[in-house]
Structure formats: C-alpha cells, structure tokens
Amino acid sequence: xxxxxxxxxxxxxxxxxxxxxxxxxxxxxxxxxxxxxxxxxxxxxxxxxxxxxxxxxxxxxxxxxxxxxxxxxxxxxxxxxxxxxxxxxxxxxxxxxxxxxxxxxxxxxxxxxxxxxxxxxxxxxxxxxxxxxxxxxxxxxxxxxxxxxxxxxxxxxx
Ligand code: HEC
Numbered sequence: 001x002x003x004x005x006x007x008x009x010x011x012x013x014x015x016x017x018x019x020x021x022x023x024x025x026x027x028x029x030x031x032x033x034x035x036x037x038x039x040x041x042x043x044x045x046x047x048x049x050x051x052x053x054x055x056x057x058x059x060x061x062x063x064x065x066x067x068x069x070x071x072x073x074x075x076x077x078x079x080x081x082x083x084x085x086x087x088x089x090x091x092x093x094x095x096x097x098x099x100x101x102x103x104x105x106x107x108x109x110x111x112x113x114x115x116x117x118x119x120x121x122x123x124x125x126x127x128x129x130x131x132x133x134x135x136x137x138x139x140x141x142x143x144x145x146x147x148x149x150x151x152x153x154x155x156x157x158x
Contacts, residue, residue: 035093038083048072069128076121098156117146
C-alpha cells in the first residue's frame with residue numbers, strides 16, 4: 001500500500017516541481033526590476049564612494065573607509081552587466097534609464113569597463129583594510145577614472 005502511494009505521489013510531486021521551475025524560468029525578473037536594481041546598485045556605489053571621499057579630503061577614518069570600500073567592492077563584483085539584459089534598453093526603473101543604447105550594442109566593451117571598475121574597487125578595498133591611507137588616496141583617484149571611463153561612453157547625463 002505504502003509503495004503504491006509513493007508510486008503515484010512521487011511522480012506527481014516531481015511534475016509539480018518541474019512545472020514550478022518552468023513557470024519561474026519563463027517569468028524571469030521583470031524588466032523594470034532589472035532597471036531599478038541597476039540604478040539602486042549604482043546609488044549604493046555612489047554612497048560608499050562619497051564616504052571614502054569624505055575621508056580622503058577631510059580627516060581620515062580607517063574603519064569608515066574599510067567599511068565603505070568593502071561594500072563598494074562587493075557591488076562592483078556582483079556582475080552588474082547582467083542587469084543590462086536585452087529588453088531593458090528603454091525601460092523605466094526608479095526613473096527613465098540613463099543607459100545609452102551602446103551599452104546593449106557594445107556589451108563586450110561595457111563588460112570590460114565593468115571589470116576594470118571591479119579590479120580598481122578590489123584594490124581599494126585591500127588598501128583600505130590595511131589602513132594604507134596614502135595608498136587609498138591614490139587608488140581612489142584610479143577608481144574614479146573607471147567610473148568616468150564608463151559614463152563617458154555609456155551613461156546619458158540627466
Ligand atoms: C561599466 C560602466 C559603469 C561603471 C564602471 C560605473 N557606472 Fe555608474 N552607471 C552606469 C550606467 C550605464 C548607468 C545608468 C543606469 C540606468 O539608469 O539604467 C549608471 C548610473 C549611475 C548613477 C545613477 C543611478 C540612478 O539613480 O539612476 C550613479 C550615481 C553612478 N552611476 C555612479 C557611479 C560611480 C560613483 C561609479 C564608480 C565608483 C560608477 N557609477 C561606475 C555605468 C557605469
């Protein structure tokens with residue numbers, strides 16, 4: 001009896017799990033969420049960049065810089081180009097997207113600039129953890145160049 005039930009129940013469970021996963025794959029994230037996530041991610045980057053700037057231009061706070069730099073690096077390492085999926089070229093997130101059309105037509109170059117950004121952020125986080133104030137100051141300038149390099153080609157000014 002127990003065996004007979006499991007012969008019916010197991011395939012039914014497997015089937016329903018399958019249909020749930022198919023439905024999930026078909027839905028995927030909503031385009032407006034992808035745009036909200038990328039806009040939010042860059043806002044988190046800007047917040048943490050500002051925290052580091054306050055330290056490098058004012059009085060240096062090692063713990064503050066270490067916390068901000070590791071947060072910035074985590075976002076930079078998160079695979080941000082995945083949020084620029086096809087179909088989100090003109091989608092509205094928190095506001096109209098400021099991503100230029102070239103993000104989508106030159107996705108390889110966009111990903112390379114994202115990788116440069118992540119590399120600079122990781123280096124900054126390392127120096128910040130070590131409390132290397134002079135190193136952080138130099139690397140913060142290098143990091144900002146990676147933002148500008150990408151924005152110049154791929155972000156429309158508001
Ligand atoms: C590889 C490209 C790239 C890099 C590197 C990059 N950004 Fe951006 N950024 C973008 C794009 C594209 C958008 C537009 C996103 C959208 O509206 O869909 C954007 C948007 C923003 C925004 C506006 C977010 C909003 O509210 O819409 C801020 C602020 C920002 N970036 C700051 C930075 C800072 C600071 C850095 C460096 C520390 C940086 N970005 C690095 C491509 C990049």
